[in-house]
Amino acid sequence: NINLLQPILEEVTGKKKSEFIQDTILSKLSLENSSFEQEHLTLTGKDLSSIVPIFLNPEDLFQKGILKKETWNEIFQEKLRLEDKLPGSMIGFFEHYENNTRGYSRISESNEYSEAFVFFPDKASSIYVYTNSYNPLLRRELIAEFLDQFFPTEKKKVKRDKSPGYDEYLQNFEGEYASMQISSSSISKFRTYSTSIRIKQENKMLILESGKIEPYGDLDGKLTFIEIDPFLFRCLDREIYIAFKMNDAGNVEYLLSGSGQHGAYRKLALYETKVIHENLAFFFFAFYAIM
Numbered sequence: 001n002i003n004l005l006q007p008i009l010e011e012v013t014g015k016k017k018s019e020f021i022q023d024t025i026l027s028k029l030s031l032e033n034s035s036f037e038q039e040h041l042t043l044t045g046k047d048l049s050s051i052v053p054i055f056l057n058p059e060d061l062f063q064k065g066i067l068k069k070e071t072w073n074e075i076f077q078e079k080l081r082l083e084d085k086l087p088g089s090m091i092g093f094f095e096h097y098e099n100n101t102r103g104y105s106r107i108s109e110s111n112e113y114s115e116a117f118v119f120f121p122d123k124a125s126s127i128y129v130y131t132n133s134y135n136p137l138l139r140r141e142l143i144a145e146f147l148d149q150f151f152p153t154e155k156k157k158v159k160r161d162k163s164p165g166y167d168e169y170l171q172n173f174e175g176e177y178a179s180m181q182i183s184s185s186s187i188s189k190f191r192t193y194s195t196s197i198r199i200k201q202e203n204k205m206l207i208l209e210s211g212k213i214e215p216y217g218d219l220d221g222k223l224t225f226i227e228i229d230p231f232l233f234r235c236l237d238r239e240i241y242i243a244f245k246m247n248d249a250g251n252v253e254y255l256l257s258g259s260g261q262h263g264a265y266r267k268l269a270l271y272e273t274k275v276i277h278e279n280l281a282f283f284f285f286a287f288y289a290i291m
Contacts, residue, residue, distance in 0.1 A: 018035075030050070033046065034047045052117075056119060058072050077090065086232075093106055098147050101122075104121075105118040113132055113134065116128070116143065120151075170206060178196050178266060181263070197219060206225040218257065231243055240258075241258040242256065243258070252267060
């Protein structure tokens, strides 16, 4: 935890964290126009263009004593995989797999901007995207176009399963899901109503709908998914994958995303869903209005 490490760092080095980062990282990389203040790193475009190549060839970090090679390898060693067939997570980065090309991504977004850095070490290539508004769709499209331009692959068509009873099978996945990052036992639970995901089956496929902002698994808007393996689905419009997991009772309980920040979601009980709460609120308002 950075809050625990900061006083230790300042005690050992005799410098404030901002001074330590400036002296041991920014100065050594000759990032003269950048600074670290109030927990934020401010970079100019020129300095950013100097940092990007480091991720493709980190030898400069080792030679200048900024990082040990063992530390670098530890950062990019897989630490978590939500499901065997989905991309994994590293320290500070997520595995990005698209067009048969494996890379690492770092995504940061808010209501005011979207930012993504994706690099592909095996291809010696990278892309950085920044928009001055929340626009994950544009971010995804630019990265997809970059890969289609430089590392094109044949788009495989997936056939829908038309076997009898498949509609009933897909109904097991229907429901409303909330991010596991949102507490279910505190006031922050109310965020569920603006960020939840709804799944329904239609024409042998799953239709996913979310609010305007879905900050965890890159699942904004309305998306159509088709099953490519048991419990593993691929988006028809772009290369996004989701998977489902069952509980011990054999019921679908979790939705997992292999895109964006690799979100994990739990299936909500009926009494927790947005529709039920909206109907209850309407009933009570109407009841008190009559009274």
